[in-house]
Amino acid sequence: MATHIPTEAAGFIEDASGLRSEEMILNMGPQHPSTSGVLRLVLTLDGETVINCTPVIGYLHRGMEKIFENRPYIHGARYIDNADYLNPMINETAYVGAIEAIMGIEAPRRAQYIRLLVSELARIASHLVAIGTYGLDLGAFTPILWCFRDREGIMDMFESLSGHRFTHNYMRPGGVVHDFPRGWIQQCEAWLNNFEKVSIPELDELLTGNEIFDARTQGVGYIDPQQAVAYGLTGPNLRASGVNFDLRVARPYGAYREVAVRPQVRQEGDCFARYQVRLQEMSESVRLCRVALDKMPGGSISQRVPVALRPPRGEAYYAVETGRGELGIYMISDGSEYPWRAKYRSASFLNLQILPELMRGHKIGDVIAILGSIDIDLGDVDR
């Protein structure tokens, strides 16, 4: 968090008719309902046009990487839930995946399918929040209620599976903790059916054809594919710019080696495309959940791994695709019970970096539309 923002002295801008106007600096946040967390944007304005934008982050910095270094390995799997708190299941998959990569072990096949299933459910939950809050940012109040209603079903399923609604603590190096409780599969199938038949068409109808929503998102916040790649964008933001890159396809991990994913790509690169990619990915995730349920193998859910975990000396970079993009864990083990280094490569941090490029030249009313469309999570940005 750099509190000192070097801004040039507000200059005078003279237009053709000789009228002079003055640049204005506007602080947006850190307490602002539309920044989805504690994010501060320092906007330099000329009238209503944004000339420059400086994001100031770090208000939610918890020193997560230092905490990982000072706790046994297994504690980090719980604490990483708090990093990107909208899809904690996928975070845990990445963390334990890095440990498994160092140890050179693999989870049993059933555990890998369970991981795939809960990851896709978590992705749906994450996209539901993204779309719901995006609608709210643009003045539509109904979507968030409907999205959170549907997300509640996923939270209930996760609660009965892991014991916790939000910070699940479900993955372990070598597998998962619990098998499905009685009736869970039926609950999940019923939810998937309802979600696919009722909720996605409802949501689609509510937002996609909406005149106000279209007007505020189409052609706003265009990201060039080359620019997106250079800025390290991943996830739906990258795929909405026409770059076909999905880690589940590019470098499949776990059960994704057997379950083929169809990456959702749009060519437009604007806010509307990013919203549409998320909507399509939810349908795709429903399909993947069905495949996982259908192919769910039998057998054990976990390998025997010592409780006092001491991975051998070594390093690994393990990347998974979350709802926001690439989440990578770069872990170094020195052979002790504590990780020597556990770097958390967050997707939102790099997705946010392109924001000044997107804002320049847009009107101040589009600021919220653009910020909401890149779907950051401040817990993920600040760690």
Added chain:
Amino acid sequence: MDIAPRSGGAVEAPSLLAYDRDHINELLTALARLDQQMGQPVPKRHLNAGIVGIEIAPEMVVEAGRALRDSLGFEMLTCISGVDMIEQLEAVYHFRSISHFWLLQMRVKTPTSDARIPSLVGVYSSANWLERETYDLYGIQFIGHPDLRRMLLDDEFEGHPLLKSFRTTPSVVHDRATTQVDPIRAISGEQQRKQERTVLKRLGQGQQERIHPGMTTFGSEAVFLETGQGVGTDANAMHGYTIDEQYLDPASKPQEE
């Protein structure tokens, strides 16, 4: 267990190593071109989980980054991790190739006492914030970075917290909180009244930070002086702490009712 396996099949998943082998062979072939561009063989290592790692001297970073981007097709710099290895600091770069689905790890070592690495901002735009973050947490100076300020921490923060030499516990151990209200006095409300008056007197109405009366504050001597969270002297004396009278502004002393 609720579900019987619906389709049979192997319990073992196909090995990761088999999947990675082709990718790694391709990548190693491509990396031979990097040797030519750099004019010297670059040390390569095959790491866990199918990653190839190379090591580059600090002064060659920009050249290597440009070669990786332009002739090998690593379009994306996805991650920079600082590592404190006590003898030296390291910056570990991860490059990704969108077209070939490759991942490459590049390690740059720099001495702890004078940690300097040329900046890659001119080659990869994503390096900007990544390098700022590494500077913030490790103190590595990225030469040529356009705006090398702290990223996550406050500007006034001292030290670089992810260094192994950074103390996670404060070196000055403060006394235990002194304004925890004594139960007997809390019932009578005496402490709260006294505290409220003192706080208002010291800070004024909303002039500086407004402390809610009755809020638990930390009133050891050092904190007391810095933040001015006024607590009556007798309250401290009750808990066995003494505060030097000279530090107290006589005007702000709580007066007896």
